[in-house]
Amino acid sequence: KFVCYKLAASCCLPPLASRQGVLLLSLTPPAIPGAGALSPLADWVFLTRFCFLTDFGRLDFRFRYPKSRCCQNILLYFDDSSQWPAVYKRPEKNCYQKEAVLRPENNQVINLTTHYTWSGCVVRVLSCVGGRSFRSVRERWWYIALSKCGGDGLQLEYEMKLTNGQSFWTQHFSADEFGILETDITFLVIFSMVFLLSCYFAYNLKGRQLLHTTYKMFMTAAGVEVLSLLFHCVYWGLYARDGVGNGSLKILGKLLFSVSFLVFLLMLILLGKGFTVTRARISHSGSVKLSIYMTVYTITYVILFIYEAEFFDPGEVLYAYDSPAGYGLMGLQLVAYVWFCYAVLVSLKHYPEKQPFYVPFFTTYTLWFFAVPVMALIANFGIPRWAREKIVNGIQLGIHLYAHIVFLVRTTHSHSCRPLHFCIVHIIRVIIAAVSHTLFTIFESQWPHADCLLHTSLSISFSPSTHCSLLMGRTAHANFLLYSCSLNALHVLLLTPVPYMP
Structure with missing residues (x-):
């Protein structure tokens, strides 16, 4: 230095x-x-x-x-x-x-x-x-x-x-900063691979009409995380060379890291509320509440960030989480976890059949929510002062990598994320049910005594690769709805009875 x-x-x-x-x-x-x-x-x-x-x-x-x-x-x-x-x-x-x-x-x-x-x-x-x-x-x-x-x-x-010492990796670094540059370079390489994999899977999902908004948010969070690590690596590399560095690069890296965290947090809350899992859209009141919450959360996060930058006292504070701003950030994360729990519990209450998805999802990301606060508290009271910053930096990046890899695996694995992939089928069935109810009402009013196998048909096209055909008829004892759906290479043929109308 x-x-x-x-x-x-x-x-x-x-x-x-x-x-x-x-x-x-x-x-x-x-x-x-x-x-x-x-x-x-x-x-x-x-x-x-x-x-x-x-x-x-x-x-x-x-x-x-x-x-x-x-x-x-x-x-x-x-x-x-x-x-x-x-x-x-x-x-x-x-x-x-x-x-x-x-x-x-x-x-x-x-x-x-x-x-x-x-x-x-x-x-x-x-x-x-x-x-x-x-x-x-x-x-x-x-x-x-x-x-x-x-x-x-x-x-x-x-x-x-x-x-x-005289080594490039230690000369200008305080002992508590040893290994930060090497750690950031390692995670930059790994996160870059995760981002490239997410782009590859996004290309495949887009071809199958399964590229959801939540997955796009995940890609945004991963991409911004890569940029954050890139700026941090450049900063620490310059610092290792001359002991000075460029403070603007470090600030920009921190800002991008915060943006990545906030996008990922919003994605988790949306999934907890059932977005792209049990519903195609969030209700108006839910959207307003979520917008207000994330706005307040972001403003508070920015205020704490500015407070840290302006009032960080190197005579008392050794690293970010050993300050009032650090404790404030940990408190915000725990408040976000309360909302996450509420969202997941409400989704399970209304859609208990989604338990195989939500139970591991909730368990996995509960660890993510608590990892950094618990780690910071342990560091403040159980890790030597000269080793805290480098240990916390490595664990924090490791926890973020864990969260991204788990989401990538669950979203792209052929069996792990059925609720996300079958969201389109669920939407199609809801639309078909509404259309069929209307058509059967017309059918009954026009031909109340008809008894034949096939009376009318309807074709619905959702996209160039997704369309459905409906065949409606009536027998002596029941009405029936026969619909055939084609989603890319997936074909579904279902015969659905409806209540008998005398």
């Missing part, structure tokens, strides 16, 4: 919102409106954080400030409860008290003067060029701050390069 800043004497210096990128920050003392007075100057400020390996951690720095502003210090805190948590956002502690928690025997204070050999400072304008190696018994978070206690505040320019 490479960081570059310019600091001037300032009041209430904000924590840096972004750890990545080459930043040039010029902070000047804010004046009180209408008075021209300056606020007190800051004498302690947080710069950045980094998780170093046990033996290969390295900090290289260059600090430059006027000799008249001497003397300023680099403070190196680690993640022990007696160190960083004891000083960060503790207004009751002054600069000296925040310095006092550091252990001199661990070389945690670098005095930026010519008197401190390891500072690398030279006279006149103090230009301090040096470095520091980090060794510990485990991977450990280090928090870097600056101080100038008892003086007129901080004023300096600095550059820092924080590294872990």
